[in-house]
Amino acid sequence: MVPIDVIAHIFDRLLPGAAVTVQLTVLSAILAFFLSFLGGFGRLSKFRIIRFVSAFLVEFFRGTSLLVQLFWLYFALPLLGLELPTGLVGILALGINYGAYGSEVVRSAILSIPQGQTEAGIALNMTPGQRMRLIILPQAFRTMLPSFGNLLIELLKGTALVSLITIPDMTFEAKSMRTNAEEYTLQIFGILLILYFIIGYPLSLLTRWAERRFSVGRS
Amino acid sequence: MSAEETQTATLEKEEETQGTEKKEEALPIVRYRKVSKSFGENQVLKEVDFDLMPGERVAIIGPSGSGKTTLARLLMTLEKPTSGTIEVDGRQLWHKEVKGKLVEANEKHLHEVRGDIGMVFQHFNLFPHMTILRNLTEAPVKVLGLSKEEARERAMGMLEKVGLTDKAKAYPANLSGGQQQRVAIARALVMRPKVMLFDEPTSALDPETVGEVLDVIKEIAAEGEMAMMLITHEMSFARDVSDRVAFFDEGCIQEQGPPSKLFVQPESERLQSFLSRFNLGEENSQ
Numbered sequence: 001m002v003p004i005d006v007i008a009h010i011f012d013r014l015l016p017g018a019a020v021t022v023q024l025t026v027l028s029a030i031l032a033f034f035l036s037f038l039g040g041f042g043r044l045s046k047f048r049i050i051r052f053v054s055a056f057l058v059e060f061f062r063g064t065s066l067l068v069q070l071f072w073l074y075f076a077l078p079l080l081g082l083e084l085p086t087g088l089v090g091i092l093a094l095g096i097n098y099g100a101y102g103s104e105v106v107r108s109a110i111l112s113i114p115q116g117q118t119e120a121g122i123a124l125n126m127t128p129g130q131r132m133r134l135i136i137l138p139q140a141f142r143t144m145l146p147s148f149g150n151l152l153i154e155l156l157k158g159t160a161l162v163s164l165i166t167i168p169d170m171t172f173e174a175k176s177m178r179t180n181a182e183e184y185t186l187q188i189f190g191i192l193l194i195l196y197f198i199i200g201y202p203l204s205l206l207t208r209w210a211e212r213r214f215s216v217g218r219s
Numbered sequence: 220m221s222a223e224e225t226q227t228a229t230l231e232k233e234e235e236t237q238g239t240e241k242k243e244e245a246l247p248i249v250r251y252r253k254v255s256k257s258f259g260e261n262q263v264l265k266e267v268d269f270d271l272m273p274g275e276r277v278a279i280i281g282p283s284g285s286g287k288t289t290l291a292r293l294l295m296t297l298e299k300p301t302s303g304t305i306e307v308d309g310r311q312l313w314h315k316e317v318k319g320k321l322v323e324a325n326e327k328h329l330h331e332v333r334g335d336i337g338m339v340f341q342h343f344n345l346f347p348h349m350t351i352l353r354n355l356t357e358a359p360v361k362v363l364g365l366s367k368e369e370a371r372e373r374a375m376g377m378l379e380k381v382g383l384t385d386k387a388k389a390y391p392a393n394l395s396g397g398q399q400q401r402v403a404i405a406r407a408l409v410m411r412p413k414v415m416l417f418d419e420p421t422s423a424l425d426p427e428t429v430g431e432v433l434d435v436i437k438e439i440a441a442e443g444e445m446a447m448m449l450i451t452h453e454m455s456f457a458r459d460v461s462d463r464v465a466f467f468d469e470g471c472i473q474e475q476g477p478p479s480k481l482f483v484q485p486e487s488e489r490l491q492s493f494l495s496r497f498n499l500g501e502e503n504s505q
Contacts (some may be wrong), residue, residue: 120296120344122409124358125334128326134357138348216348216390 006184010177010191017173018195024087025199026158028094036148040106054103061100067161069093074165079180081148090162098100098155105147109140142214149207153200160196170195248273248311248335248413248446249294252415254303256289265470266303271414274289276447278457278478282493283469287450290467291416295338296329307335308413334362337412341475343403343421347393352379352387355406363410377405381435381442401435408439414446415439417492421453429453436460454497458482466490 042054061069073089084092114135123132163172174192178185256264262461271277279287292298296312305312314321315328324332346354355374359365365373378384381401386397389397400420407415409436416437421429433456440447440460451457457464458478461499465475466489474487485491 010439114344116340116342117343117346119295120340120346122297123295123336123340123407125330125362126358127330130361134361135346136469139346142348 007187008187010184012063013177014170014173014188014191014195015203017170019172020167020169021062021156021159022088022199024094024162024167025152025156028091028159029155031091031095032098032102032151035095036102036106039099039103040110043107044110055137058100058103059094064106066093066097066158067164069097070161074175086165086167089165090167091160092157094158094162098151098158100120101151101154102148104141105144105151109143109147111138112143113128113139119201134215138142138214140213141170145207145214146213149211156203157196170204209218228502247271247306248275248308250306251293251447252306254290254293254305254306255301256286256293256298257301260435263470264293264300266371267471269465269472271446272447273413273444273446275463276443276449276461278449278451278461279467280451280454280462280464280493280497281458283474285467286470287467288418291338291418291448291450294414295336295416296333296379299333302409321458336416337407337410337414338416338418339400339404339407339420342398343391343399343423343424345399346392350390351383351394351402354391354402357410358406359409374405374408377409378402380408381405381496382431395428396424397431400424400428400432404432404439405437412445417447417449417451419452420449421451441470456483466493468493 039054039058042050043058045051045054059112070089070093074086074094076086077089117139118131118136121135126134147196159169160171163169163175166172168190174188181188220446224253226234249269249271251267251269253268254264255262263284267286267290269290272309279290281287286341287404289298293300294307294312295311300313304314307404310323310332311321312329312332313324315324345351348356349357352371352374355377356367360375361366363370375384378387381404383401383405385400386398386402391402394402397475400410404420420436421432424432433453435451437460442482449457449461461478463475464478464481466473466487468489474481474485474490481490482494485494
């Protein structure tokens with residue numbers, strides 16, 4: 001069987017990559033979260049032009065491959081004279097891509113709140129901003145959570161793609177380790193899977209906790 | 220043109236208010252003038268003229284789809300009239316005057332005028348993510364600018380009035396329909412509107428909880444400070460609580476008058492046939 005020190009060695013080599021994966025996940029999730037709301041509100045704007053532009057951008061980034069977007073930012077943008085740090089390229093591509101998905105979650109959650117809630121807000125003479133902030137969003141946010149949780153885990157798994165633009169994440173480290181030790185391919189990728197799960201599972205738990213936290217008073 | 224309009228307006232005002240000092244009291248708090256509303260092809264209100272005096276309690280009855288609810292929704296600014304004007308306490312609701320001309324009101328103007336109006340909905344529309352107390356304090360704090368303590372005090376006083384102080388910390392989902400509607404009434408009352416609209420407040424309730432809600436409304440009506448517009452299918456309630464009853468059918472007021480007259484000697488055939496569907500004597504004996 002595989003000696004324990006080989007396993008330990010693989011872990012050791014993959015851990016710095018795991019740190020990069022976590023960093024990428026957190027930073028692009030923050031960007032995606034922000035863009036989700038921007039896009040979601042944009043698509044519900046009362047101004048037609050804002051609705052149109054938001055819809056176009058959302059459909060464009062949802063409808064094109066994340067990998068191609070990464071390549072585009074990494075290989076094509078420099079040809080146009082704009083060279084971004086590799087890490088930033090990864091965060092931007094992931095954030096924009098998942099933000100596009102997230103904006104649909106925001107939009108549909110807001111639309112799912114019954115009209116009667118808005119009307120009650122009007123009857124209490126709340127301004128449109130107050131209605132959104134105090135009445136609609138707190139309720140819609142709870143509806144968004146399960147979908148946001150799914151997207152967050154999707155995003156974590158999506159970070160593996162950045163290894164293709166030389167960001168030294170977990171997957172990148174695993175591949176480069178394998179080049180020098182092909183006989184351990186099984187162990188390396190096995191441990192890689194386990195590491196993804198170790199990072200991903202707490203995200204599921206976090207989502208479930210947040211769902212409970214925001215469900216007070218609901219039957 | 221605009222000078223002419225102003226003159227006519229002044230003349231009208233003088234006609235309606237013979238006195239000079241006491242005219243404030245004599246003016247209607249709400250005044251619908253030639254108000255029409257269509258949803259697509261379907262005209263639900265046809266040039267309705269309707270006045271509500273301060274403190275007056277008017278029951279609005281009529282078959283479903285006769286435009287009763289729309290009448291209230293226009294006043295609450297939930298729906299926009301297709302034509303005509305509505306005045307609240309002497310101010311245009313859906314229009315505002317810019318350089319002597321009436322133009323369409325913006326959100327800011329609506330916000331200023333509709334503070335006088337409160338509404339209780341058929342389906343309560345409580346905020347499910349807030350406690351009962353928070354349902355009652357949110358708008359007083361955020362809209363009226365009351366301090367949290369003031370709002371709490373006002374809210375608790377109102378919960379006492381509707382008999383639900385023990386539910387202050389509960390969430391709407393834990394309350395029965397009747398209790399939720401009483402909370403909704405309290406929530407509208409803490410804003411101290413001059414006009415309260417009740418849009419079929421018991422239609423969505425289980426029969427056994429209808430009474431408790433009607434009792435609360437009767438109690439408020441007895442205080443006699445607010446003008447009330449009660450859209451209802453509860454005829455004996457309408458008779459007991461109102462100063463005036465207006466019968467709506469096909470988008471118009473067909474007949475109106477004091478309940479003692481309207482329910483006893485309805486003039487129009489339509490009202491007669493409408494009332495024949497309710498057995499008032501039997502309802503009363505309950």
